Amino acid sequence: MSGLDQIALTVEGGERITVEDAARLWREASDDELIRLAQAVRARWHRPDRATYMVMRIVNYTNVCVAQCDYCAFYVLPNQDGGYVLSREDVFAKIDELVDFGGDLVAFNGGFNPRLPLDYYCDLFRSVRDRYSDRVEFYALTVAEFVFLADRAGLSYADAAARLRDAGVHWVTGGGSEILTEDFRRRHAKWKYTVRDFFDAQRAIVESGMRTTATMVIGFDETLDERLEHLQRTRDFQDACLADGYEGLFSFLCWTYKPYGTVLAGDEISPREYQRHIALSRIFIDNVAHVRTSVLTQNEDAFRALDYGADDFDLPIEDEVTQKAGARIDLDLERLLEIPRRLGYTVEYRRAERPPPVTGLTPVTAWRRNRASRS
Numbered sequence: 001m002s003g004l005d006q007i008a009l010t011v012e013g014g015e016r017i018t019v020e021d022a023a024r025l026w027r028e029a030s031d032d033e034l035i036r037l038a039q040a041v042r043a044r045w046h047r048p049d050r051a052t053y054m055v056m057r058i059v060n061y062t063n064v065c066v067a068q069c070d071y072c073a074f075y076v077l078p079n080q081d082g083g084y085v086l087s088r089e090d091v092f093a094k095i096d097e098l099v100d101f102g103g104d105l106v107a108f109n110g111g112f113n114p115r116l117p118l119d120y121y122c123d124l125f126r127s128v129r130d131r132y133s134d135r136v137e138f139y140a141l142t143v144a145e146f147v148f149l150a151d152r153a154g155l156s157y158a159d160a161a162a163r164l165r166d167a168g169v170h171w172v173t174g175g176g177s178e179i180l181t182e183d184f185r186r187r188h189a190k191w192k193y194t195v196r197d198f199f200d201a202q203r204a205i206v207e208s209g210m211r212t213t214a215t216m217v218i219g220f221d222e223t224l225d226e227r228l229e230h231l232q233r234t235r236d237f238q239d240a241c242l243a244d245g246y247e248g249l250f251s252f253l254c255w256t257y258k259p260y261g262t263v264l265a266g267d268e269i270s271p272r273e274y275q276r277h278i279a280l281s282r283i284f285i286d287n288v289a290h291v292r293t294s295v296l297t298q299n300e301d302a303f304r305a306l307d308y309g310a311d312d313f314d315l316p317i318e319d320e321v322t323q324k325a326g327a328r329i330d331l332d333l334e335r336l337l338e339i340p341r342r343l344g345y346t347v348e349y350r351r352a353e354r355p356p357p358v359t360g361l362t363p364v365t366a367w368r369r370n371r372a373s374r375s
Contacts, residue, residue: 003024004024004028004033007021007024007037008036008037011037011040011283012037016286017283019229019231022231022283022284023224023228026224026276027224031272031276034279034280034308035279035307035308035309037283038278038279038283038308039307039309041282041283041309042282042291042309042310042311044286045289045311046289046311049344049345050311050345050346050347050348051306051310051311051312051313051340051345051346051348052311052312052349052350053312053314053315053347053348053349053350054103054104054105054314054315054349054350054352055098055102055103055104055105055314055315055317055333055349056098056103056105056106056107056314056315056316056317057094057095057097057098057101057316057318058106058107058108058109058316058318058319058321059086059094059095059106059107059109059318060074060086060109060320060321061085061091061109061110062083062084062086062110062116063082063083063110063111063320064076064077064083064084064110064111064115065077065110065111065113066078066111066112066114066191067112067144067148067189067191067192068189068191069189069192070188070189070262070263070264071178071188071220071257071259071262071263071264071325072111072262072321072325073258073260073262073321073324073325073326074320074321074325075111078113078114078115085113085116088127091128092131094106095132095136097317098136098317099136101317102333103315104135104136104137104351104352105136105138105314105351106136106137106139107138107139107173108124108125108138108139109141109142109145109175109321110145112144112145112148112191114152117152118149118150118152118153118155118163121140121141121149121164121167122163122164122166122167123167125140125164125168125169126168128168129167129168130168137170137351137352138169138170138171139171139172139173139352140164140169140171140172141164141169141173142174142176143172143175143176143177143198143205143212144175144176144177144192144193144198145175145176146160146164146172146201146205147193147197147198148193150201151193157201157205158204158207158208160204161204161205161207161210162208164208164210165208165209165210169210170211171211171212171352172202172205172210173212173213173215174202174213174214174215174249174253176192176198176215177214177215177216177217178216178220179216179217179218179220179226179227179230180195180198180199180216180229180230180233180234181195181222181226181230183226184220184222187221188264199233199237202237203237203240203241206246211247211250212248212249212250213249213250213253214234214238214249214251214252214285214288215252215253215254215255216231216234216252216253216255217254217255217256217257218254218257218269218273219256219257219259219268219269219273220264220266227277228284231280231281231284231285232284234249234285234288235284235286235287235288237249238285238287238288239287242287248288249288250290251289251290251312252281252285252290252291253291253294254274254277254278254281254291254292254293254294255294255296255297255298256268256269256274256294256298257269257297257325258326259326260325260326261324261326262325271298271301271304274298274301274305275301275307278291278293278305278310279309282308282309282310283309290311290312291309291310291311291312292310292311292312292314293305293310293312293313294313295313295314295315295316295336296314296316296319296322296327297327303339303340303343304343306340306345307343312350313340315333315336316329317331
């Protein structure tokens with residue numbers, strides 16, 4: 001029996017693959033083999049012919065940032081021309097426009113602005129919750145921004161999380177992760193804290209009762225080993241959360257680096273490489289219910305990733321950060337939804353605060369029962 005055949009038996013038997021197995025799949029497995037194995041893992045969580053989606057808007061409340069990541073085309077430094085902070089009225093206008101589009105999810109993203117204290121964010125998020133109540137859900141910050149705010153405020157991650165939760169925040173997403181290795185951060189984002197900082201903060205978010213997600217960006221100069229380290233750290237984090245009785249990561253989202261207008265520059269990876277990585281992620285991260293494909297950075301090609309194991313996506317109407325780097329946003333949402341339908345999927349809208357039920361066992365219960373059966 002070949003090595004690939006043994007790995008396939010492991011996956012199809014509900015067992016977990018190793019980093020070495022994942023590397024071999026990446027190097028040797030055909031697209032069809034990756035699709036088959038990713039679909040097998042996907043089917044543990046979701047109906048094979050069903051996909052869910054959201055209509056959302058990323059509100060970039062400020063473009064002032066001191067992180068100085070070389071892959072970002074969006075930021076300006078303090079005191080440079082062109083810096084802004086949106087007024088409360090501007091934020092509400094953007095949310096109102098999202099609602100007019102039929103959407104109900106806002107993601108706030110702005111980077112490390114040293115002039116905005118934690119109180120600014122608490123006041124902003126409280127005002128959004130007061131104005132929209134449950135009609136709109138919002139991803140308040142990324143984990144990376146959360147680390148910066150806690151540091152600037154001189155608070156523990158637990159105390160900073162409690163402040164946000166008490167201001168009406170339900171979600172802090174895993175954004176700002178890019179590639180979670182120390183070498184990658186030293187090369188490209190040396191002011192963006194360490195990998196340990198990231199996961200310590202995310203654990204505090206989980207323990208506070210807020211919800212969170214995992215994210216990953218590929219297509220810089222990262223190696224296969226770095227991609228696999230990111231996946232391993234994500235799976236280990238989720239293992240630890242589940243072992244302690246927490247839901248942990250609701251989803252894993254991967255998107256691709258857009259190089260236009262950045263210091264790092266470079267070329268975009270192919271849709272095929274992205275889709276293969278989605279498959280590998282679905283196979284490897286077997287303890288997170290949802291794997292999401294990125295319409296924002298892959299456009300129409302994102303939907304093919306549903307065949308490679310993804311089950312969820314969002315239709316964004318704005319994100320200045322990626323648009324500055326070359327992302328193209330299509331506002332013809334019905335045309336976009338016809339693409340997964342033609343691929344054979346029934347697409348259903350979901351709200352962020354009400355995740356779709358999993359047939360039979362809940363994700364956490366299913367995971368625990370699967371793990372128990374292996375021991």
